[in-house]
Amino acid sequence: MIFHHLILRVVTKLLVGTIILFALYVQFHGDFSPGGGFQAGVIMAVAFILYGIVFSLEAAKKVFPEWLVHKLSALGVLIYAGTGIVTMILGYDFLDYDAFSPLHPTHGQHWGLLIIEFGVGVTVTGVMVAIYYAFAGRPPCISDEEW
Amino acid sequence: MANIAHVAEHTARDLIDHLPLLQVLVPFCTAPVIVLFGSRRFAWPLAFISSVISLVISVMLMMIVREGGYISYTLGGWAPPLGIEYRIDATNAFVLMLISTIGTLVLPFAYTSIKNEIRNRDHTLLYACWMLCFTGLLGMVATGDAFNVFVFLEISSLSTYVLVAQGASKDRRALTAAYDYLIMGTIGATFFVIGLGMLYMATGTLNLADLADRIANQGANRTVRSGFAFVIVGMGLKVAIFPLHLWLPKAYTFAPSAVTVFLSATATKAALYVVMRFVFSVYNPDFSFAKNTLEIIFLPLAIIAMFSASFVAVFQVNMKKMLAYSSIAQVGYMLLGIAILNEAGLTASLLHMFNHGFAKALLFMGAGVLVLKTGGSFYLQISGMGRKMPITSGAIVIGGLSLIGVPGTAGFLSKWLLVQAALERSADNSLFLVVALSIVLSSLLAVVYVWRIFEVLFLREADVLIPSSEAPIMMLIPMWILAGSCVWFGFSTDLLYDVANQAALNLLEGSMGMSGSILNLGMN
Numbered sequence: 001m002i003f004h005h006l007i008l009r010v011v012t013k014l015l016v017g018t019i020i021l022f023a024l025y026v027q028f029h030g031d032f033s034p035g036g037g038f039q040a041g042v043i044m045a046v047a048f049i050l051y052g053i054v055f056s057l058e059a060a061k062k063v064f065p066e067w068l069v070h071k072l073s074a075l076g077v078l079i080y081a082g083t084g085i086v087t088m089i090l091g092y093d094f095l096d097y098d099a100f101s102p103l104h105p106t107h108g109q110h111w112g113l114l115i116i117e118f119g120v121g122v123t124v125t126g127v128m129v130a131i132y133y134a135f136a137g138r139p140p141c142i143s144d145e146e147w
Numbered sequence: 148m149a150n151i152a153h154v155a156e157h158t159a160r161d162l163i164d165h166l167p168l169l170q171v172l173v174p175f176c177t178a179p180v181i182v183l184f185g186s187r188r189f190a191w192p193l194a195f196i197s198s199v200i201s202l203v204i205s206v207m208l209m210m211i212v213r214e215g216g217y218i219s220y221t222l223g224g225w226a227p228p229l230g231i232e233y234r235i236d237a238t239n240a241f242v243l244m245l246i247s248t249i250g251t252l253v254l255p256f257a258y259t260s261i262k263n264e265i266r267n268r269d270h271t272l273l274y275a276c277w278m279l280c281f282t283g284l285l286g287m288v289a290t291g292d293a294f295n296v297f298v299f300l301e302i303s304s305l306s307t308y309v310l311v312a313q314g315a316s317k318d319r320r321a322l323t324a325a326y327d328y329l330i331m332g333t334i335g336a337t338f339f340v341i342g343l344g345m346l347y348m349a350t351g352t353l354n355l356a357d358l359a360d361r362i363a364n365q366g367a368n369r370t371v372r373s374g375f376a377f378v379i380v381g382m383g384l385k386v387a388i389f390p391l392h393l394w395l396p397k398a399y400t401f402a403p404s405a406v407t408v409f410l411s412a413t414a415t416k417a418a419l420y421v422v423m424r425f426v427f428s429v430y431n432p433d434f435s436f437a438k439n440t441l442e443i444i445f446l447p448l449a450i451i452a453m454f455s456a457s458f459v460a461v462f463q464v465n466m467k468k469m470l471a472y473s474s475i476a477q478v479g480y481m482l483l484g485i486a487i488l489n490e491a492g493l494t495a496s497l498l499h500m501f502n503h504g505f506a507k508a509l510l511f512m513g514a515g516v517l518v519l520k521t522g523g524s525f526y527l528q529i530s531g532m533g534r535k536m537p538i539t540s541g542a543i544v545i546g547g548l549s550l551i552g553v554p555g556t557a558g559f560l561s562k563w564l565l566v567q568a569a570l571e572r573s574a575d576n577s578l579f580l581v582v583a584l585s586i587v588l589s590s591l592l593a594v595v596y597v598w599r600i601f602e603v604l605f606l607r608e609a610d611v612l613i614p615s616s617e618a619p620i621m622m623l624i625p626m627w628i629l630a631g632s633c634v635w636f637g638f639s640t641d642l643l644y645d646v647a648n649q650a651a652l653n654l655l656e657g658s659m660g661m662s663g664s665i666l667n668l669g670m671n
Contacts, residue, residue: 092157092224
């Protein structure tokens with residue numbers, strides 16, 4: 001247990017939830033205001049990275065284990081590509097979102113974008129956290145036998 | 148009501164319509180699926196199945212476009228030139244077939260080789276990277292959109308760096324090799340995208356066919372010319388054109404054997420295809436600067452590469468490194484075919500792409516087997532292995548002969564065509580007689596470095612401690628398929644020649660085959 005940096009820890013605990021909420025806002029409100037999957041993913045990852053910096057890497061890995069990070073990075077890509085595959089199965093071109101609502105193509109485009117942006121968000125979160133884990137988890141110095 | 152009309156317009160696509168996309172999509176989706184399964188047991192079968200599927204697709208595409216014309220596939224229903232388009236004609240179908248054939252043949256070989264050379268826990272992610280690299284190479288070739296080329300180039304490059312670095316579990320120098328490649332490759336990709344930026348500025352479009360049209364209509368200006376320079380230098384780094392080849396020997400030497408096999412036969416070829424596309428389709432040799440680049444820069448560099456890289460290869464003591472230098476020399480031949488600037492030259496260049504891909508994949512597989520058996524590819528380690536594993540070494544011999552261009556092997560055909568192409572041009576420019584002569588002379592250097600392998604394998608005494616046993620059957624089958632096709636295509640020349648010739652004609656036609664006809668994929 002860490003006993004110093006009391007202010008940082010309290011502020012972090014307050015902030016993490018807000019950051020995640022803001023990430024979700026940027027994610028799902030992206031078509032009406034600036035934002036979208038990439039930005040949302042980065043913001044979401046920031047919540048975990050901040051938690052990791054203040055409460056140690058181990059604590060962050062307990063919340064968001066490494067295997068889950070890797071799976072999420074892959075899952076997002078699959079959500080994106082899967083959307084395209086669904087439109088193909090519906091008889092349209094790859095990623096032609098009209099397929100979701102042939103009578104109201106605008107709605108179809110809207111839904112399609114929402115889904116693929118979600119995929120982008122999931123992957124970006126995963127990759128950002130994975131990069132942080134990889135750098136933060138490096139062994140502090142190179143042992144003699146490594147040379 | 149307008150919406151209803153829209154519905155009536157739409158005709159449902161079927162599987163055949165999606166072929167150009169599926170070519171890229173199948174391996175692309177396999178990568179995340181492998182990661183999601185996260186099991187070593189599933190990784191290889193999944194990768195292999197998707198490679199076979201993409202091989203089948205590429206053959207189907209080839210069947211459709213081999214008589215000329217092109218297939219256009221629009222992504223997201225946005226019509227080109229605004230939307231992204233995949234455009235398949237005989238030229239890229241030919242390269243797609245090469246890449247997917249090699250991809251499929253290397254995987255059975257890779258199974259044992261990777262098990263031997265790489266830690267178990269890395270296998271799953273390695274196959275995922277492999278699939279991404281495969282996707283990137285296929286995508287670079289299949290797409291008809293300039294920026295999309297860049298995106299796929301990055302997908303394939305980034306995964307390639309990871310694949311090369313995997314060699315670190317055997318030799319730490321793989322890390323510096325991968326790092327060198329990363330720096331050089333990133334500079335190349337940056338140059339390429341700067342070039343695209345200039346083209347976009349000058350023309351306002353990114354669709355390759357549209358670019359070609361607009362450049363042809365508005366003529367050249369300084370922006371268009373510098374765009375050309377950036378694109379060619381950027382891609383040239385990836386092709387390993389002579390002075391830009393420094394990353395190649397290290398990367399091929401220290402990468403895991405299976406990765407080297409895959410990269411040597413596909414990566415430089417896909418990049419070379421992009422160079423061809425830009426030189427002949429987007430720009431065209433009617434522009435004096437494009438013609439000058441080919442004759443004043445490409446031609447001498449190609450000849451220097453043929454001699455200097457072959458010369459360096461002669462003095463190598465490591466089989467993998469020797470083969471890597473030989474690759475640089477062979478890229479020289481392909482470049483020469485482009486620079487000769489006639490139909491025969493271009494056909495020879497495309498054919499050589501194919502033949503060299505096969506022969507080099509075979510030789511690197513041989514090196515991989517020797518690494519598996521002896522622990523390294525230095526001549527000292529592998530000496531005398533020819534007598535201990537005759538079946539494997541037999542395949543290596545065939546690959547070596549095809550690399551030299553001995554009559555009766557596929558390599559002869561492409562070199563012969565290259566000489567013919569040079570002689571054709573010598574009618575109006577006697578300098579091309581020298582070019583033809585240099586092709587023959589540099590092939591003699593190939594005889595020397597290939598002979599050195601034969602001498603090491605067959606004439607030296609073997610280490611008594613190494614048991615005499617053949618390579619596993621999973622490795623022998625792809626090797627002998629490649630060896631067989633090296634001989635087969637050496638005798639039955641028509642099949643490959645016709646396809647390569649059609650591909651060359653397509654390129655020379657210019658403008659992304661705009662004058663060709665759209666082929667309707669649907670059966671109805």
